[in-house]
Amino acid sequence: MINIILLGFLAVVAIAVAMMRDLFAIVMLFGIYSLLTAGIFVSLDAVDVAFTEAAVGAGISTILILSTLALTSREEKQPTHSFLLPLLVVLVTGATLVYGTLDMPAFSDPEAPVHQHVAPHYLNQAEQETGVPNIVTAVLASYRSYDTMGEVTVIFTAGIAVLLLLSAFRHHEDEASNLNDLSHHPVLRYIARLMIPFILLFALYVQFHGDYGPGGGFQAGVIFAAGFILYGLVVGIDKTRQMFSESKLHWLMASGLLLYIGVGIVSLLLGGEFLNYNVFAADPLKGQHWGIFLVELGVGITVTATMISVFLAFSEVRRSE
Amino acid sequence: MSTFIDLYNYWIFIFLMMVGFYIVISQGNLVKKIIGLNIFQTAVFLLYISMGKVKGGTAPIIMAGDVSYSNPLPHVLILTAIVVGVATTALAMALIIRIRKAYGTIEEQDIHEQDASL
Amino acid sequence: MISSHLPVLQVVLPLIAAPLCLLLRRSSLLWILSFAASLAAMIIAWLLLQQAGSSGVISYTIGGWAAPWGIEYRIDTLNAYVLLIVTSISTVVLLAAKKSIEQEIPQQHWPMFYSSYLLCLTGLLGITATGDAFNVFVFLEISSLSSYALISLGRDRRALTASYQYLVMGTIGATFILIGIGLLYMLTGTLNMHDLAQRLPAVAQSKTLLSAFAFLFVGISLKLALFPLHLWLPNAYTYSPSIVSAFLAGTATKVAVYVLLRFIFTVFGADYAFSVLPLTEILMLLAVAAIMFASISAIYQSNIKRLFAYSSVAQLGYIILGIGFLSVSGLTATLLHLFNHALMKAALFMALACVLYRQGDVMFSNVKGLGKTMPWTFMAIVLGGLSLVGVPLTVGFISKWYLVVAAIEQGHFVLVAIILFGSLLALVYVWRLVEQGYFHNSEEDHPRQEAPLSLLIPTWMLVLANIYLGIDTSLTIGAAEQAAQMLLGQAGGGSP
Numbered sequence: 001m002i003n004i005i006l007l008g009f010l011a012v013v014a015i016a017v018a019m020m021r022d023l024f025a026i027v028m029l030f031g032i033y034s035l036l037t038a039g040i041f042v043s044l045d046a047v048d049v050a051f052t053e054a055a056v057g058a059g060i061s062t063i064l065i066l067s068t069l070a071l072t073s074r075e076e077k078q079p080t081h082s083f084l085l086p087l088l089v090v091l092v093t094g095a096t097l098v099y100g101t102l103d104m105p106a107f108s109d110p111e112a113p114v115h116q117h118v119a120p121h122y123l124n125q126a127e128q129e130t131g132v133p134n135i136v137t138a139v140l141a142s143y144r145s146y147d148t149m150g151e152v153t154v155i156f157t158a159g160i161a162v163l164l165l166l167s168a169f170r171h172h173e174d175e176a177s178n179l180n181d182l183s184h185h186p187v188l189r190y191i192a193r194l195m196i197p198f199i200l201l202f203a204l205y206v207q208f209h210g211d212y213g214p215g216g217g218f219q220a221g222v223i224f225a226a227g228f229i230l231y232g233l234v235v236g237i238d239k240t241r242q243m244f245s246e247s248k249l250h251w252l253m254a255s256g257l258l259l260y261i262g263v264g265i266v267s268l269l270l271g272g273e274f275l276n277y278n279v280f281a282a283d284p285l286k287g288q289h290w291g292i293f294l295v296e297l298g299v300g301i302t303v304t305a306t307m308i309s310v311f312l313a314f315s316e317v318r319r320s321e
Numbered sequence: 322m323s324t325f326i327d328l329y330n331y332w333i334f335i336f337l338m339m340v341g342f343y344i345v346i347s348q349g350n351l352v353k354k355i356i357g358l359n360i361f362q363t364a365v366f367l368l369y370i371s372m373g374k375v376k377g378g379t380a381p382i383i384m385a386g387d388v389s390y391s392n393p394l395p396h397v398l399i400l401t402a403i404v405v406g407v408a409t410t411a412l413a414m415a416l417i418i419r420i421r422k423a424y425g426t427i428e429e430q431d432i433h434e435q436d437a438s439l
Numbered sequence: 440m441i442s443s444h445l446p447v448l449q450v451v452l453p454l455i456a457a458p459l460c461l462l463l464r465r466s467s468l469l470w471i472l473s474f475a476a477s478l479a480a481m482i483i484a485w486l487l488l489q490q491a492g493s494s495g496v497i498s499y500t501i502g503g504w505a506a507p508w509g510i511e512y513r514i515d516t517l518n519a520y521v522l523l524i525v526t527s528i529s530t531v532v533l534l535a536a537k538k539s540i541e542q543e544i545p546q547q548h549w550p551m552f553y554s555s556y557l558l559c560l561t562g563l564l565g566i567t568a569t570g571d572a573f574n575v576f577v578f579l580e581i582s583s584l585s586s587y588a589l590i591s592l593g594r595d596r597r598a599l600t601a602s603y604q605y606l607v608m609g610t611i612g613a614t615f616i617l618i619g620i621g622l623l624y625m626l627t628g629t630l631n632m633h634d635l636a637q638r639l640p641a642v643a644q645s646k647t648l649l650s651a652f653a654f655l656f657v658g659i660s661l662k663l664a665l666f667p668l669h670l671w672l673p674n675a676y677t678y679s680p681s682i683v684s685a686f687l688a689g690t691a692t693k694v695a696v697y698v699l700l701r702f703i704f705t706v707f708g709a710d711y712a713f714s715v716l717p718l719t720e721i722l723m724l725l726a727v728a729a730i731m732f733a734s735i736s737a738i739y740q741s742n743i744k745r746l747f748a749y750s751s752v753a754q755l756g757y758i759i760l761g762i763g764f765l766s767v768s769g770l771t772a773t774l775l776h777l778f779n780h781a782l783m784k785a786a787l788f789m790a791l792a793c794v795l796y797r798q799g800d801v802m803f804s805n806v807k808g809l810g811k812t813m814p815w816t817f818m819a820i821v822l823g824g825l826s827l828v829g830v831p832l833t834v835g836f837i838s839k840w841y842l843v844v845a846a847i848e849q850g851h852f853v854l855v856a857i858i859l860f861g862s863l864l865a866l867v868y869v870w871r872l873v874e875q876g877y878f879h880n881s882e883e884d885h886p887r888q889e890a891p892l893s894l895l896i897p898t899w900m901l902v903l904a905n906i907y908l909g910i911d912t913s914l915t916i917g918a919a920e921q922a923a924q925m926l927l928g929q930a931g932g933g934s935p
Contacts, residue, residue, distance in 0.1 A: 007333045014340040014360055023352055030356050037363050045380045045391035046370045049399050053366070056407045061359060064407075068352060068414040072421045076350040077428045086347035094339040100622060100650025101331045108376040110389070115375060117628030117638075118507050119392040127383045135381040135393040136400070144397055146501045146510045150565065150577035151401045153454065157558045157581055158408035160461075160551045161588035165415040167547065213382065218404060250550075254458035261455050264447075274447040276503030310411055317418055338618075345607060358610055365618055372625050395624075398573055402617065405580045409610055412584055416591060416603045423596035432600055 006040050021076045027065045034058035047214040048136045055222045060307070067314045131285040132211045132292060140216065141292040145275045148295065149260050151218075152302050156257050159306035166313040192234045199227035207300050208293075217296035221303025228304075229311050237315050240308075249309045256302025263294045330371055337364035349429040351420065355413045362406045369395040369402075445490070446499040446512040449483045449522060450568055450578075452476055454561040460554040466546065470537045473553045477533050477560060481526035488519040488918065498570070506570065507631035513570030517774075517922040521567045521697045524778050528689035528785045529560050535897035536682045539792045543680045544592060552592065556686070559585035563694045572620045572706070573630045575698065576613065579662070582694075583609045586687060590679040601674035608661055608671045615658030622651035623706075635706050643711055652712065655702050663695035665759060666729035669752045676748035681792030684744060688751055689785035693777050696758055700773075703762070704926040713765055722763035727857055729756030734864035738871070743794075743801045746868055747787050750827060753861060754780045757842060760854070764845045770923035771916070772841035778915050779826075779834035782908070786901035787823040790816055793890035793898060803875055810877040816890050817876045819902045824869035826905045829862045833909040837916070 013033045017026050034057030041050035105112035122135050122143065132138040140148055203223035210216030232240035264275040272279035277291025341364060344357025373392035381393035417427055424432050441448070456476035463469050490497055491514050499512040514522075533556075544552050562582025566575050587609070591602035624630055626647055627638040642648055657668075664672040672692075676684050703712045712718050733752035740746040758780065761773030791801050793816040798805040809817040826833035839858060846854040889895065908915055 044374045046396045047380045064414045072427045090339045090343045097335045100647045103646040107330045108374045113628040133383040136396045139397045154408045157584045161412045162415040164551045250461045254461045257458045273503045420599045
């Protein structure tokens, strides 16, 4: 029943976003929307998803949109065109979906088809077959590992795209101005400096504990990147750029993805199918352990490097303003 | 009435999807469109995750004892979809920054006017 | 040993090359690596088509997990044929890419350009090869994100807005597809297409299934640029770099058509899809609207890339029309035109790359007197245009012929008239070009200045393919007919 309240909040926030004109407030509301969603995910037993939604939806997306607003404009203009056509499209689409719900299994019904086919195999066999008690990790990194490779590729693609789009602004190496860091706020600086080691430590925990609890390469990568970004805010963008030169970041972004594909190629050379970890050791469970460890590491590396690249690309645009 | 109890979750998700979708297709501000897209997608994620819920179930991390678990597969799919969503948002924001530099505005209307006057 | 891994190598080889592009420092190596990856993919696609032709369906379980628990690659004649289209176009386009990119893209962007190109290729191949519905979504997004990046690299600032518009419409399409896949999963508990096909008949009466079908149809139609959801396409093709236009025009929408065919015929089954909705009428109506509206729009364009972009929307109409007949000759026409249209449009956009290379733009004023100053390039445009019209001895004639036969078989004489009228409209816009090129002289007296051979040779390879495959039709018709029969055989209830 808490869901009713949370869902009600969600609806209110969504409507507010649609009605408001102040983009800054809209982005803040969107962050809240994401956090509320993460709360609902927890109540629906999806802890890994909640973790990711909070880090990504409420965290990364909000920050990206905010930094874009800082570079563009804050107020939205009153749209002038008609609302009738969009409303009609939305009503037809919504009606089609509502029609579809009429034959849906009731919410949380254990007899629903999704709980009868495929999933029981994961719940009953996955721990024996992969040695991983967190079934989400087992499916993500082993049964459907190929999807996850696609996911890393998506991140890599987006990273390249952002760099392609924003690299035109990277010609101000010598100007030593630090507009968007914390150098003028000594207290914040001190606290930030204090937090960084703990953030990195937590990231390591999340990276290597994904087998047993919520977490894994993606969430760890986001936290790692957050630690370095905070470092960037403390010491300045230039120093961070010195630490992570463009070519070093390119190298890291590529190597995470290559590590993932490499695991697949090696399994292929050892006589298994692509990404079949069983062939890595005499004991298939040990093979699975190594396979999952390595691909999660690949995910972590590419995510960290991409996030840092994107952050630096966005901050360098701001400085060139 | 029982239909309502069984399905109201889905209907709220659909409502959220449609609010997001409406923002995307009715608004002229480029940033707001992307926020609408995110609201739309997040509501779809809710639909997926709610399919996986089992009455009395817990998170699918195997423990000792006789426990019923929720379905892990939708969780895995949505983890991927969330990442795809943020990747799209990042790319869209970079595009918007470039559009602002090129046109001096992020309103669809103004951009059309500038292009039409060429 | 290698031959059993071909299905996955088809996708993984170009994927490995993409991050490697970022690591290469020497720009000459970049092109060699990309070309080699694409060529290898083409050879693999060719081998897969042979294998699928002789042994039927090839199944490859990734990670060693049997379907439906793991992700399966499932290759039959249909997707092997589409894989061959995509890889051939990509390879020939890359052959020409070096010179064109040197001129249009700043050098600092080359590594990332080639990387995005390969990622886009990987995405398109992944969508085509997979037998898993959710995996389609993941690779769809790889190809989409990389194409947004590629389009935004155009020199005109409108490339940015074109890319943004495509991003918004493409993401709506992908989200619709995601909803459709979710509903299918909800009904069956599985994501594997083959498994879905076996489980869906049991829930054929479900309202949820109808809703799923509607969302998948609209979502795929957005990616396919099916009229009236085509709004992103003209701008995207017009303002992207020349090489990107040629690549996307030859591949992206073709893969979307494949996805539509796969879902209608393999997953839902033609019996369901054509009985639950008046799909024949819907497809025919949209196709006719696309042919008429887009062909007429094409006539009024002053930018030639935009002209051919509208012509693409019209040609997609012919491709969709063939599906509506639900007959072997109709589907054969669809599949033939998939290949043939890819050949025509790649040839035409490559010829435009040549024009842009010398003239700096591709407006009508730029082709004035081109028959004299760039005779080979202009001849390529004319021959490509004739193929578009459907003149005998070109590939365009073959696919239109099959389409007309399919229409006559079912007594749709109005459609025959519309197909012929569409060709007439195509003749009008091609004639406008011919007139400009041969009968008008440029105001300034340009000396004869042909495009460099490295651009001209790949363009002519495609032009000659348009003619060769229009005369010796055994290769394309053989595969297309086999795939069409397979699709309809499944419709009859049997599964492969």
